[in-house]
Amino acid sequence: MEGGLAVDELLAALLAVAGGLAGGLVGVGGGVLFVPALTVFLGLSQVEGESTSLLIIVVVATVGAARQRAYGNLQPRDALVIGVLSPLGVLIGVVIANTVPERVLELSFAALVLFVAYGLVRRAWRPPAGAGRRPRSPK
Amino acid sequence: MPSDHTLKLAAIGTLAGIFSGLFGVGGGTVIVPLLIFWLGYGERLATGTSLGAIVLIGALGAVAQGGLYGNVHLATGLLLAIPAVLGVLAGTAIQQRIPQRAVSLLFAALLVGVAVELIVK
Numbered sequence: 001m002e003g004g005l006a007v008d009e010l011l012a013a014l015l016a017v018a019g020g021l022a023g024g025l026v027g028v029g030g031g032v033l034f035v036p037a038l039t040v041f042l043g044l045s046q047v048e049g050e051s052t053s054l055l056i057i058v059v060v061a062t063v064g065a066a067r068q069r070a071y072g073n074l075q076p077r078d079a080l081v082i083g084v085l086s087p088l089g090v091l092i093g094v095v096i097a098n099t100v101p102e103r104v105l106e107l108s109f110a111a112l113v114l115f116v117a118y119g120l121v122r123r124a125w126r127p128p129a130g131a132g133r134r135p136r137s138p139k
Numbered sequence: 140m141p142s143d144h145t146l147k148l149a150a151i152g153t154l155a156g157i158f159s160g161l162f163g164v165g166g167g168t169v170i171v172p173l174l175i176f177w178l179g180y181g182e183r184l185a186t187g188t189s190l191g192a193i194v195l196i197g198a199l200g201a202v203a204q205g206g207l208y209g210n211v212h213l214a215t216g217l218l219l220a221i222p223a224v225l226g227v228l229a230g231t232a233i234q235q236r237i238p239q240r241a242v243s244l245l246f247a248a249l250l251v252g253v254a255v256e257l258i259v260k
Contacts, residue, residue: 013222020223024230026246027186028167029193030223042215051201051210052219058197059220064227065191071235073187081145082152082170082188083195087203089156097161105161110257116172117250123175124240124247 012041016056023064029057147178152192159196164253166193171246182242183234 015037019030031053039049068074096105141149155169167189174185234242 012219016219016221016223017226017229020226020228021230021233022226022249023167023190023193023223024227024232025186025234026167026242026249027171027189027193028249029197030227032164034219034223037219038212038215042219044212044215048210048212052212052216054197054201055211055213055216056220056223058194058201059217060223060227061190061193061197063224064231065187065194067228067231068183068187068190071183071187071231073183074191075184075188076191078148078188079191080195081148082155082192083199085149085152086156086159086192086196087199089153089158090160090203091156092153093157093160096157106257106260109158109162109164110254113168113250113254113257116176117247117254119176120172120243120247120250124243 008041012037015041019056020060020064023060024067030060031057144178151177155192155196162257164257166196168250168253172250175243182239182246186234186242186246 015033019033019037022028022033023030031050034053034056035046035049038044038052039046044052065074065079069076151170151173154173155166158164158169159166167186170189170192171185174180174188175182180188
């Protein structure tokens with residue numbers, strides 16, 4: 001697309017910014033945005049997109065984690081324990097996937113996720129504790 | 140015998156892996172709420188810790204995929220990483236300046252999106 005407006009590239013870059021923003025704001029990997037940026041706008045196959053997205057996630061998460069550590073929002077030992085156990089979880093997940101019907105899993109997870117979303121909204125709106133003054137949380 | 144705290148973290152890591160393996164939605168989506176509701180972390184500590192865990196999870200995932208040999212478009216990935224990094228720098232800076240409850244609301248919105256995508260699929 002030489003000489004073109006590079007709209008695809010621009011949109012891919014915008015999705016990438018959004019993915020990074022999500023990582024910094026709410027602590028997710030951003031893959032859900034990086035993969036389409038790569039596959040839809042930059043022409044990678046699904047497999048290439050997912051692998052390349054992993055690379056981007058590692059880079060972004062590393063920078064983000066470094067920033068969060070500087071802000072005091074990260075206890076590295078916690079992150080290490082969580083990360084190290086994840087492959088075990090993936091193995092278990094594969095077993096479950098081969099046992100339980102996919103739709104049952106999807107709908108159960110969707111229900112759970114909505115329940116958690118509700119809990120978070122309630123948490124955001126909870127009245128201040130004690131004497132009516134909004135408590136300053138330490139972090 | 141690991142502490143109760145460590146065991147909970149291990150459980151969170153395992154659950155994150157399970158959901159990631161099952162739905163491709165794992166990592167932060169699972170880790171953050173569990174850190175908030177089960178371990179009592181504030182939003183910033185939860186999301187910051189999650190990001191740290193994701194570094195390791197992503198790296199392990201890359202290794203598991205055979206070192207990404209042949210499937211990673213290195214140049215494209217690194218180029219796209221530039222705006223992504225700008226995004227995460229902005230995101231963490233913003234997060235430090237907004238109320239923690241705003242982070243909860245943002246995360247709730249993200250979760251609703253995840254649920255909708257699962258249902259509509």
